Amino acid sequence: MYCGSFVAHSHFKWLAIWLCIVLLIIYMHSPENFYKPTKLMYKQSVNKNVFKNEMESIDEVAIFNKRPVQKYYVKTKVCKIPYIPPFTEDLMKFYKPKTFETCSNETDLVQANFDEDSKSYRLYINETLAAQKLNSTEVKLNCYYEEITRYAEHDSYNDPLPRIYFSQGYEVPLHVQGMMIHCYEAANETNIVQSDAYAFIQYKPMAEKPQKVETNRQPSVIMFGIDSTSRINVRRTMPQVFKFLRGPGWYEMQGYNKVGDNTFPNLMAILSGYLPDSAKAHVCDTSEKYCFDRFPFIWKHLKAAGYLTAYAEDSWSINTFNYVKPGFVEQPTDYYFRPFLRAFDAKLDTWKCAECSWTYCMGRRLQTSYIYDYGRDFTRRYIKERPIWGLFWTSSFSHDDYSMPSKMDKHILEYLLDFKKDGVLDESIVIFFSDHGARYGRIMDLDSAFLEERLPMMFIYLPTWFREQYPEFADALYINQHRLSSNFDLHNTLIHILQLGRPSEALPLAHDCPKCHSLFYPIDEQRRCVDAAISEHYCTCEPYKRLHAKWADRIAPRVIEHINDYLWARNFSSLCVNLTLHYIHKTEMKMSLDRDFFENDIIEETVYRTKFKVMQNSADFYATVLYNNVTDQVTVDVETISRTNSYDKDSTCLNDKLGKLYCICMKDLRS
Structure with a gap:
């Protein structure tokens, strides 16, 4: 407005135009505009294909070299956490991005499609593909499945049940939660044409409740976790995902500091508000059987409030509650993936890529794809119908090698775009996070290793309706991006979200951090590590x-x-x-x-x-x-x-x- 007025009345019209352009460039590249708060009324609308093409052209080193200089993640009088550039000279001497590998180029011989009308899955055989594989339209194909059921005592799976043969359009019974599928030449059972495996999100009708007036809309909460990924490393290895996470509605908790060494204590703090030692003293010994079944995990509160819950994790041998731990006897959530993953790993051919420490492929699919597919089906089934909560955690590609996430950058982005397309971001609060950064490997020899290990990534997305209904929460989250926070704050935030729909019900906050609170309230600028229950060994506030x-x-x-x-x-x-x-x-x-x-x-x-x-x-x-x-x-x-x-x-x-x-x-x- 001012430039236009100036130009209109200037005798030096072209000089004035150039001056306005220069001022505009300076304004757009100033740090305060680079970190400008998201407008509440802004609605994201991106063409998926255009967005994907744009992402693929990113030069991850160049994009960070062009950013305004950021010196600190947190800078207060009592806490200064320095910003670490992801592409330092010492790291670039040995860092090499990995190339994504597919498990198979084969088309699915059998597809399991969900029928919205009948609210059930149906199995469809690709008869054209079958004829190609058998080199004949006359040779018959037999297909059967073996149901996978949970073995409660060992938090695993039972031996497969007897074969059930099926034909085109077979409706999967509602009690079947997972299955192994095998198709073979009818005249020669040893000629297996293709094997596959599925875990289903079988529809659960809503329980009828007495009519009541809802005063507050209950947001769903979807949590996507990637093991051993620092906020430095997500910028370095997954630039396409990082760019997506910089979009409208996303907030990065740049002062988020872990509270424990490995996955178990950090997830325990988020999901229960306890650290292991305190849990042993006040609840039960987590090394003993049945302890986790009676533990006050957040999903128990959510289920009591009417949420449907889901939990899926890959790398079954190091699962958070099973590695040198007893696991669950009772199924913890409404949908629980572990028994199926154990069966898939045992019954399907598996493969490790040349750089992999853990199984990369199970059958014809990535191990991680089973987890994200499960999360995608869960959200598709219910996101527009009722409040849901889900935790979908992967470690197979990130646990042992800080550079391996670069292999999965585009793959994970495609899932995030699917979740956006499916309306998950319209309805849900989404948390994209990690437990800690890399804990061993060559990267630990760098001067930045201390911060790399202790500063996991933490991104929180608030849907447009939530920002409009609770602008003070969005404002607090914006402020808290550059304040010291911990796992216990996230636990209290989950409790806060839960109470929005039940304001009169008091629920216990994080037991092991009395001074922690929801991230929807501003964090005190004078906060120290001790206030956030971060021990000296993990504290990144002081040099x-x-x-x-x-x-x-x-x-x-x-x-x-x-x-x-x-x-x-x-x-x-x-x-x-x-x-x-x-x-x-x-x-x-x-x-x-x-x-x-x-x-x-x-x-x-x-x-x-x-x-x-x-x-x-x-x-x-x-x-x-x-x-x-x-x-x-x-x-x-x-x-x-x-x-x-x-x-x-x-x-x-x-x-x-x-x-x-x-x-x-x-x-x-x-x-």
């Missing part, structure tokens, strides 16, 4: 300075003594070797945000971090300790010490989840 003085080398040997004492106290010393120092990677001292330190300064007692390697199997550890420079004493909670390289082959003699981190079994000792 550390690397020490080169010889006296700093006294700390690591003291830490090793504590580890050995820990193994002895837990009666593991007869199985595990005594650890001895090989060398020290680095030792750092915690710095105050408002003062400098020189190595000749003598501080009697303060906090240090030390990373070191032991002689036994070249195991690497990273510890945060309190060290007294006068008494030469170290105070450390051994169970907070991080193992920063793989221990999978070092601790096969133990079935204790924490003990495995520190034990080098005598029988696994390598010379």
